[in-house]
Amino acid sequence: MAEVKSVKIDGESIYIFKSAIYVFEASSGFTLELDLIVSEVVVKKYKKEENLIIEIELEDGRVVHSIMNVKVLAGGLPQLNLFCELDDPDDYYFLDLVNENDSWFSNLEEGITIEEIRKVEMPDEDIHLKLKLPIDQVEWLKNQKKAQLNELFKEFIYDLWKKIDK
Structure with missing residues (x-):
């Protein structure tokens, strides 16, 4: 073969x-x-x-x-x-x-x-979340660049995932 x-x-x-x-x-x-x-x-x-x-x-x-x-x-x-x-x-x-x-x-x-x-090779997928947050957090999120938010959430979720899986 x-x-x-x-x-x-x-x-x-x-x-x-x-x-x-x-x-x-x-x-x-x-x-x-x-x-x-x-x-x-x-x-x-x-x-x-x-x-x-x-x-x-x-x-x-x-x-x-x-x-x-x-x-x-x-x-x-x-x-x-x-x-x-x-x-x-x-x-x-x-x-x-x-x-x-x-x-x-x-x-x-x-x-x-x-x-x-x-x-x-990890694929990336778009996700849209609907959250209810305090106005100061909403304002802060709106002032961030998309790439920075993607990286922030990625790190946050992986860290949280590691803690939960222990």
Whole structure:
């Protein structure tokens, strides 16, 4: 089985936690498939794209370039499936050939957790809070810059979280 060393999407390197690359044979034809466990940030960035320019470097030094479609895979961890149709699967003789009737599919999620992924790249989400505070605190909050407030609340919540989890 070929091992993926690195992947670039539209020229930008992405961090890969686990991957599987193979040629998929179905009654409708052949496709080159690349399944990836990536960060939530990467999924969010590319999930609405239809076609991406992909560069895949394999451990043996081979490099595969292709324009591929993207699909977000359902599961517990953030996953992308990149795929494109192939005219001649023999061009990819160095990859495993998987038939639609085969039971071969590696469980990419095995041995990795969302916590490990978030240690590498933590996604940020917007949140809107509705609070009732004394007017002097409201005035102080309104006079702060958004970036400073984000950092202040982040530190406050992590400190509080540590105290509660003890």
